[in-house]
Amino acid sequence: MLLARKGWLAGLLCTAVLTGCASSDSEEVIKELPELDNPLSADVVWKSAVGDGIGEYWSSLSPALKYDKVFVAERFGMVKAFNQADGKEVWSSNLRRVFAEGALQKNHGARLSGGVASGFNKVFVGSENGVLFALSAETGEVEWQATTAGEVLSDPAVVGSMVVVNTGSGKVQAFDVQSGEFKWQMDMTMPSLVLRGTSGIASSQGAAFVGTPDGKVSAFFGETGAPIWEARIAEASGSNELDRVVDVDAKPIIVGSNMYAVAFNGSLSAIEMQTGTVSWNRKYSSYLPMVVQGYNIYMTDSDGSIYAIDRRNGLEKWVNSELTGRMLTGPQVVGDYVVAGDFEGYLHIFNRADGTLLGREQIDSSGLYTQPAVDDGTIYVQTRDGRVAAVTIP
Secondary structure (H helix, E strand, C coil): CEEEECHHHHCEEECCCHHHCCCCCCEEEECCCCCCCCCECCEEEEEEECCCCCCCCCCCCCCEEECCEEEEECCCCEEEEEECCCCCEEEEEECCCHHHCHHHHHHCCCCEEEEEEEECCEEEEEECCCEEEEEECCCCCEEEEEECCCCECCCCEEECCEEEEEECCCEEEEEECCCCCEEEEEECCCCCEEECCCCCEEEECCEEEEECCCCEEEEEECCCCCEEEEEECCCCCCCCCCCCCCCCCCCCEEECCEEEEECCCEEEEEEECCCCCEEEEEEECCCCCCEEECCEEEEECCCCCEEEEECCCCCEEEEECCCCCCCCCCCEEECCEEEEECCCCEEEEEECCCCCEEEEEECCCCCECCCCEEECCEEEEEECCCEEEEEECC
C-alpha cells in the first residue's frame, strides 16, 4: 500500500499573510493499480516533446487543438505547434529570450502557467510573471504581449473582440485580441486562503462566465466587463480556514441555456444562464475540469473518484473510486469511453455507460497532470516532462 502527502494541500495559496496559512502533515492512501481481466489497451499514434515540461511545479498548461494543429507550451518558455495528424513540428517559439532582456529580465525566467488557448489565428499563453502573450498560429511569432495584474493561472479566453484572463490576484482583465491594448478590469473578492489556480472563462452570446474564489459564478459582458449576475454555489463554513475554502476553479460548462459549475468543499450546480438562478445543486467537491456528453456530466472529485451525473436533475448515475489518491486529472469522453490520467503517467480507460475500469496505457512515468484533449476520436495528452502524445482506443 502506497502513502503520500495530500498533493492538493501543497497547492493552497495564502493571499493575506503566510503565517496565517493552515498546514497539514496528513497522508492519504494511493490505491495500487487494480488487476484487470482482458484489459483494453490504447495505441500511441505519435509522440513528441515540448522543452522540459513543467517539472514538479503546479501548472494548468494543456494542449489546444485548432487549425489542424496541436499547440503546447512548457513552463520555461518554449511554445510549439505540431501537425495534429502526424505530430510533425510546424513551428517553435522560445519565449525565454523575451524574458532574458529588457524590463522582463527581472522575472528570472518565463514561468508560463496559463493556456494554451487559440482564436483569431493566434495562440495565447500567460505567465506567473504577469504577462500575456499572443503568438501567430501560423508561424509562432510573438504578435503582442501585455502586462496583467497578477499571475495567469488558467486558460485565456477569446470573448468577442477581447481576450480575457482571470488572474491570481482576483482581477479579471480584458485586452483587445488584435493589439493587446488593455480594455477593462473586474475585481473579485479574495478570501484569506484560496486554492492554487483560477477558474477558466466560459462564454456565450457575448457574455462571459467565471468561477470566483468565494464560491460563486459571475456573469459579465465580454466587451465592457459590466456585471450581469452572480450565483452562489458554495458557502464558506467550518471550524478552520481550510474547511472554508470554496473556490470555483473548474471552468463552467455551458450546454444550451444552462450552465454547470462545481466548487471545492461545495456543490455541483446547474444554473440558468440568462438569470443566474440555481436550478439544482448536489454536494460534491472538485477543482478539476469537467466534461458534458449527452445528458451526463463527468467529473473527478477532490479525492480522485470519477462520477457520471445526470445534468437534468443532478442524480448520480455511477461512481468509480478504484483510483483515489492517484491525483487523477479531469476526465474526458471519447466514443464509448471516459479517460483520465494519473501521477504515474497512466491514461485510464473507463466504460462510459457504467464506470467500469477497462484498461490503461502508460504514456510517460513523469505523470499526466492536465485534462486530456479530444478531437475526432483521438486523445491528446501532455506529461510533466514535456512529452506530447496522440492516443487512440481501438
